[in-house]
Amino acid sequence: MPRPPAPLPPALRHLALRQAGLVSLRQCVDHGVPADRVTRAARSGRWRRVARGVYDVGPEGIADLDRYDLRRRRAAVLGVLAHPGAVATGLCALVLQDVSGAPLEIRPEVAFPDGSAREADTPVRVRRLPLRRWTLVDGLPCCVVEDALAQAVPGVDRRHAIALMDSALHRRAMSPEGLARAHDAARGRPGVERTHRWWSEADGRSESPAETWARLACADAGVPPDTLQLVVVDRRGGFLARVDLAWFLPDGRALLVEIDGQDVHSRPDALFADRARQNRIVTGRTVVRRYTGRDAWRGTVAADVTRLLRAAGWRPGRPVPEVFAV
Numbered sequence: 569m570p571r572p573p574a575p576l577p578p579a580l581r582h583l584a585l586r587q588a589g590l591v592s593l594r595q596c597v598d599h600g601v602p603a604d605r606v607t608r609a610a611r612s613g614r615w616r617r618v619a620r621g622v623y624d625v626g627p628e629g630i631a632d633l634d635r636y637d638l639r640r641r642r643a644a645v646l647g648v649l650a651h652p653g654a655v656a657t658g659l660c661a662l663v664l665q666d667v668s669g670a671p672l673e674i675r676p677e678v679a680f681p682d683g684s685a686r687e688a689d690t691p692v693r694v695r696r697l698p699l700r701r702w703t704l705v706d707g708l709p710c711c712v713v714e715d716a717l718a719q720a721v722p723g724v725d726r727r728h729a730i731a732l733m734d735s736a737l738h739r740r741a742m743s744p745e746g747l748a749r750a751h752d753a754a755r756g757r758p759g760v761e762r763t764h765r766w767w768s769e770a771d772g773r774s775e776s777p778a779e780t781w782a783r784l785a786c787a788d789a790g791v792p793p794d795t796l797q798l799v800v801v802d803r804r805g806g807f808l809a810r811v812d813l814a815w816f817l818p819d820g821r822a823l824l825v826e827i828d829g830q831d832v833h834s835r836p837d838a839l840f841a842d843r844a845r846q847n848r849i850v851t852g853r854t855v856v857r858r859y860t861g862r863d864a865w866r867g868t869v870a871a872d873v874t875r876l877l878r879a880a881g882w883r884p885g886r887p888v889p890e891v892f893a894v
Contacts, residue, residue, distance in 0.1 A: 575628070576601070576625060576628055577599050577600050577601065579599050580595065580596065580599035580600075580601060581628060583595060583599070584625050584628070585630075586706045587645045587649070587706070587708075588630075588633070588638055588641040588642040588644075588645050589624050589625055589626070589630045589638075589642065590618065590622055590623065590624055590625075590642060590645050590646060590649055591622070591623055591625055591649070592621055592622050592623075592649040592650075592652075593606055593621045593622075593623070594621070594652065595649075596623075606623060609623070609625075610623060614626060618646060619646060619649070619650040619690075619691075619692065620650060621649070621650060622646060622649045622650050636672055639672065639673070640659075640663045640670055640672070640674055641663055641664070643660065643663075643673075643674045643675065643676045644656060644659070644660035644661075644663040644664045644674070644676070645664070645708065646676040646691075646692060647660055647676035647677055647678040647692045647693070648660075648678060648708045648709065648710075650676070650692050651678050651680075651686065651692065651694065653680060654678035654679060654680050654686075654694070654709070655678060655679055655680070655681060655699055655702045655709040655710060655711055656677070656678055656708060656709065656710040656711065657677050657678060657679045657695055657697060657699075657711050657716060657719050658677050658695075658711075658716055658719040658720040658723070659671075659674045659675075659677070659716075659720045659723075659724070660674065660676060660677050660678070660710075661710040661711040661712075661713070661715075661716035661719075661720075662713065662716045662717065662720060662732060662736070664705045664706075664708060664710045665703075665705055665710060665713055665716075665741060666739065666741075667713060667716075667732055667735045667736050667739065667741060668731065668732075668735040668776065668777050669728055669729075669730075669731025669732040669733075669734065669735050669777040669780065670720075670724075670728065670732065671724060671728050675691060675692075675693055676691060676692040676693065677692065677693040677694075677695055678692065678693075678694055678695070679694065679695040679696070679697040679698075679699055679711075680694070680699075681698070681699045681702070682698060683696050683697055683698030683699070684696070695719075697719070699711065699715075701715070713736050713741045713742045713746070714742055714746045714747075714749055714750045714753070715750070715753065717732060717733065717736060717742070717747070717750040717754075718750045718751075718753035718754040718757070719754075719757075720732065721733075721750075721754055721760075721763050721766070721767075722754055722757045722758060722759035722760040722763055723759055726763075726766055726784070727780070727781050727784060727865075728777075729763060729766050730766055730769050730770055730780055730784060731774075731777035731780040731781065733747060733766075733767070733770035734770055734771055734772060734774040734777075734779075734780045735777070736772075737770060737771070737772025738772040738773070738774065738775055744772075747767065747770060748767075750767075751764075751767040769784070769787075771783065771796065773796040773797050774796060775797070775812070776827065776861070777861070778827045778828075778860070778861030778864040778865070779796075779812050779813070779827045779864070781861070781864040781865050782812075782813060782825070782827050782859065782863075782864035782869040782870070783796070783813060785864065785867050785869060785870035786813070786869065786870045786873055786874075788870070789870040789871075789873075789874045790874070791815070791870070791873055791874050791877050791882070791884075792884065793813040793814060793815060793825075794814055794815045794816050794884070794886065794888050795813075795814050795888045796812065796813060796814075797810050797811070797812065798810065798811045798814040798822070798824070798891075798892055799890065799891045799892070800824070800849050800854075800891075800892050800893075800894055801891055801892070801893050801894070802848075802893065802894065803893055803894075805893070808848045808849050808894065809848065809849050811824040811825070811826060811849070812825060812826050812827050813825040813827070814892070815873070815877060815882055816882075816886050816887075816888065816889075816892075817855075817877075817880045817881075817882055818880065818881050818882065818883075818886075819880070820853065821852075821853050821854060821855060821880075822853065822854055822855070822892050823854075823855045823857070823873070823876060823877065823880075823882075824849060824854050824855065824856045824857070825856075825857050825858075825859065825869065825873065826846070826856070826857070826858045826859070827858075827859055827860075827861065827863075827864055827869070828858060828859065828860050828861070846858065849894055851894040853892075853893075853894045854894055855876065857872065857873075857876075859872075
């Protein structure tokens with residue numbers, strides 16, 4: 569009977585969990601797993617070689633991540649592990665620093681600080697990009713958010729670009745002044761010409777990419793939200809909710825739109841809390857609608873909101889209260 573595989577040492581398993589299930593040969597050796605054991609694990613199929621010197625350790629190294637986040641993070645980690653001494657750039661650096669809004673599929677990319685070219689181990693892109701500064705995230709070197717945005721935005725579409733900007737601002741990973749500097753740094757990069765208007769559309773009040781997509785689609789349809797993150801209170805001033813997008817109707821009511829994210833709102837306890845919260849704000853003074861991130865991406869939110877607002881005679885430019893009492 570074959571012997572069961574030895575478990576990962578606790579410290580290496582903890583490292584693998586932080587690195588989306590990936591470890592480098594150097595990390596294995598540093599944590600007491602000799603190279604021959606790594607080779608045997610790969611030959612047996614328990615581990616999978618994903619790049620030169622980088623291995624997927626299987627379920628033992630998978631953290632509790634959404635499958636889409638796992639794919640992005642794995643791509644972001646791979647480049648740095650495959651090229652010791654390199655720094656994660658662009659979308660990879662943003663993902664590693666928990667900036668949301670990247671496309672589902674991203675290519676591993678890195679640069680060496682001196683900007684030198686190196687032989688790339690497919691699928692890693694090695695950019696010839698001299699770097700002045702970077703930071704460490706869980707021991708992995710990454711371009712700072714400001715520089716990473718300048719690198720990433722010219723290569724993605726408008727919705728993903730602005731979602732990334734919104735997230736960086738919302739998480740306070742970057743200031744509005746930093747966003748302006750990132751825009752300046754992006755000038756001259758291939759693809760940047762089409763992005764200049766996008767930088768002024770960023771709004772750190774959007775708390776998720778889905779909220780960004782809904783806001784942009786509504787603005788494109790000619791019905792930009794009157795406000796974001798509207799505080800709703802009862803008649804005595806007691807807090808009831810903070811609503812993602814809101815419009816104020818001519819008859820004194822408010823259209824309140826909530827965008828549900830799959831990561832939080834799919835849990836049973838969160839669904840119960842959301843339902844109770846929505847029931848509290850459904851009154852004669854409100855029109856409440858809830859949508860999914862898919863609705864936001866497909867334009868369903870903008871189409872429904874446009875129809876409702878036109879029927880109600882809404883016009884932009886009405887006074888916007890900071891708090892709405894129901």
